[in-house]
Amino acid sequence: MTAVDTATLTAPATIEEFRERLAAITDGLPRRLRQCADHIAANLDRIAVSTVAELAAGADVPPSALMRFCQILGYSGFSEMQKLFRDAYSPGFPDYSTRLENLKQGGAGTPSALLGEFIEAGRLSLEALAKSADEVALAQAVALLSAADTVHIIGLRRAFPVASYLAYVFDKMAVPAMLHEGTGKLDHRHALRPGDAVLAITFAPYSEETISLAQDARARGLKVVALTDRITSPLARVGDAILTVPEVDFGAFRSLSATLALAIALAVAVGSARG
Amino acid sequence: MTAVDTATLTAPATIEEFRERLAAITDGLPRRLRQCADHIAANLDRIAVSTVAELAAGADVPPSALMRFCQILGYSGFSEMQKLFRDAYSPGFPDYSTRLENLKQGGAGTPSALLGEFIEAGRLSLEALAKSADEVALAQAVALLSAADTVHIIGLRRAFPVASYLAYVFDKMAVPAMLHEGTGKLDHRHALRPGDAVLAITFAPYSEETISLAQDARARGLKVVALTDRITSPLARVGDAILTVPEVDFGAFRSLSATLALAIALAVAVGSARG
DNA sequence: GGCGTTTTGGAATAATTATTCCATTTTTAC
DNA sequence: GTAAAAATGGAATAATTATTCCAAAACGCC
Numbered sequence: 001m002t003a004v005d006t007a008t009l010t011a012p013a014t015i016e017e018f019r020e021r022l023a024a025i026t027d028g029l030p031r032r033l034r035q036c037a038d039h040i041a042a043n044l045d046r047i048a049v050s051t052v053a054e055l056a057a058g059a060d061v062p063p064s065a066l067m068r069f070c071q072i073l074g075y076s077g078f079s080e081m082q083k084l085f086r087d088a089y090s091p092g093f094p095d096y097s098t099r100l101e102n103l104k105q106g107g108a109g110t111p112s113a114l115l116g117e118f119i120e121a122g123r124l125s126l127e128a129l130a131k132s133a134d135e136v137a138l139a140q141a142v143a144l145l146s147a148a149d150t151v152h153i154i155g156l157r158r159a160f161p162v163a164s165y166l167a168y169v170f171d172k173m174a175v176p177a178m179l180h181e182g183t184g185k186l187d188h189r190h191a192l193r194p195g196d197a198v199l200a201i202t203f204a205p206y207s208e209e210t211i212s213l214a215q216d217a218r219a220r221g222l223k224v225v226a227l228t229d230r231i232t233s234p235l236a237r238v239g240d241a242i243l244t245v246p247e248v249d250f251g252a253f254r255s256l257s258a259t260l261a262l263a264i265a266l267a268v269a270v271g272s273a274r275g
Numbered sequence: 276m277t278a279v280d281t282a283t284l285t286a287p288a289t290i291e292e293f294r295e296r297l298a299a300i301t302d303g304l305p306r307r308l309r310q311c312a313d314h315i316a317a318n319l320d321r322i323a324v325s326t327v328a329e330l331a332a333g334a335d336v337p338p339s340a341l342m343r344f345c346q347i348l349g350y351s352g353f354s355e356m357q358k359l360f361r362d363a364y365s366p367g368f369p370d371y372s373t374r375l376e377n378l379k380q381g382g383a384g385t386p387s388a389l390l391g392e393f394i395e396a397g398r399l400s401l402e403a404l405a406k407s408a409d410e411v412a413l414a415q416a417v418a419l420l421s422a423a424d425t426v427h428i429i430g431l432r433r434a435f436p437v438a439s440y441l442a443y444v445f446d447k448m449a450v451p452a453m454l455h456e457g458t459g460k461l462d463h464r465h466a467l468r469p470g471d472a473v474l475a476i477t478f479a480p481y482s483e484e485t486i487s488l489a490q491d492a493r494a495r496g497l498k499v500v501a502l503t504d505r506i507t508s509p510l511a512r513v514g515d516a517i518l519t520v521p522e523v524d525f526g527a528f529r530s531l532s533a534t535l536a537l538a539i540a541l542a543v544a545v546g547s548a549r550g
Numbered sequence: 551g552g553c554g555t556t557t558t559g560g561a562a563t564a565a566t567t568a569t570t571c572c573a574t575t576t577t578t579a580c
Numbered sequence: 581g582t583a584a585a586a587a588t589g590g591a592a593t594a595a596t597t598a599t600t601c602c603a604a605a606a607c608g609c610c
Contacts, residue, residue, distance in 0.1 A: 030577090030588090031587085031588095032587075032588065048324050049323050049324060049361040051566085051567060051568085062588075062590065063568080063569090063589095063590090064569085064570085064589065064590075065588070067569060068587090068588090078567095078569085079567095089320075089323070089324050110414075111410070111413045111414055111417045111540060111541065111544035112410045112413060112414075114539075114543050115536065115537060115540035118536040118537075118540045119401050119404060119405050122532050122535070123398055123401050126394050126532070127398070129390075129394060130391070130394050133387070133390055135386070135387045138386045138390065139386055139387075160439050160440075160443065161436035161437070161440040161443070161535075162436070164435050164436050164439055165433075165435075165436040168432060169528060172527065172528075253539055253543065255532075256440065256531075256535055257397050257535065257536070258394075258397075260397070260530065260532065261390065261393040261396075261397050261530060261532070262390060262393075264389075264393050264528055264530070265389040265390035265392075265393045266386070268526065269385075269386040305557060305558090305607095306557085306558095307557075308557085326597060327597070327598060327599085328596095336559095337558080337559050337560065338559095338597095338598080338599090339558080339560075339601095340558070342599060342600085343557090343558090353598065354565095354566090354598065354599095
């Protein structure tokens, strides 16, 4: 047997474990078995509703290779593995996908097709956010902003809609907040006072004004909450709490669905925390 | 045979048809078969991943009763019926829902729970948009705005983020556009010139300024595209093209996911149509 | 209450699908 | 280049699962 059989003893019991195991063993697998791994990884969602023969055909291997693969993963066979996916199967239901197909069918570039793409991008972003959201960072951010006197919100360009919605929600919830828009090239920096906090939002390509304001606030000892796209963003270096949001772009534009969901949750949580 | 067999000839080919058929025949079915219908209706989402025996057990009937039921619906047997559900199965990622549960588990009111709710609201909105989007109205709206000289965008309060994102996208795509924000109570109404078009956005409770601007534009012979929540909205009366978007609220705040998806699709389509 | 009709349950069978096994090929190590 | 080890494909078999069929039960009608 291969070096892999150290892993043979325990079969993954959740989809998450399954993913990890898959990633861990894929390298160092012989050709046919790797084809299995690749195809399985790319079609996790179809395992629940496929037969050995179908999956094997998709991976372009004989059924027996796929059986071996299941056993390497630690299962007694395909059926046992499939059970995991059948139990976890959640209905991403129904006509939704059919309808999406219809929308896209008009052909690339038609308004309906574009709409279909943006809907899809939004949905993927939300799902990714559900999976990746950092609960600890979110709690931190809520704590920082709840303790602040005034919340200063800054987000320009593509981040501006988010900033303005935050300002709206804070206003409705009676949280003292100020929206910094670059109108008239004034940066209203003097409005930052000790005890305040800054909520800064920016995505690649990062806007300088936003980063500069955040740095400035930091230097003056104010707390900074960063809402950005990656942990490697320049904003992440100056934030006391870092919230990252995975947004799926379609074409040049991002959907903002995930970003807004996170932003509202943050704002509402802060609003309730302040009573 | 029963009175039902008039329907026997054609088997439902989509989930939607299946639903209708089910509803249509359930009354007037003998006891065991009705149990099948009820259980199937309540577990549509598990058909793809279940066996005859499992479903029969769930409905508390012998397998043969379930087989008969499938045939009454017009299928050759269970397998053929199941195929419909296996094919239509849309990849709603397996652990997405698990993770959502985890987020919500923190307890009502915690930041994570809120985030979970907003993600869910966003996703539902997007799905509803996919199902309800009016392709004809969208095409009309694109045509109107593409033909305009300048596009005037107005959306206040909760609609403002949408308006500002539209302004951003139009700018990036070199479409002449002007964002009307209420700054300083100026309404810049004189900026509306013959040949321009207005893109107005408002949701209940509808903002007067937006409606007033739209009416004014209409009176002057400009084309008006309305982006709103219902067909009965006051904005719908003054629009040359009406786009409605079903948004799921959570608490007092709406997710905007669906609205933004529609808005970007519209903007990008207009951008490409203009060259 | 008896007779024709419909419905029912379960056992028998057919079809499909998973799994094993081993002869053959390919790779690896020397 | 050769021998040992690993990987492979496919045919044979086992297991599961779907489907049919029919005797028995329930029902409706007169």
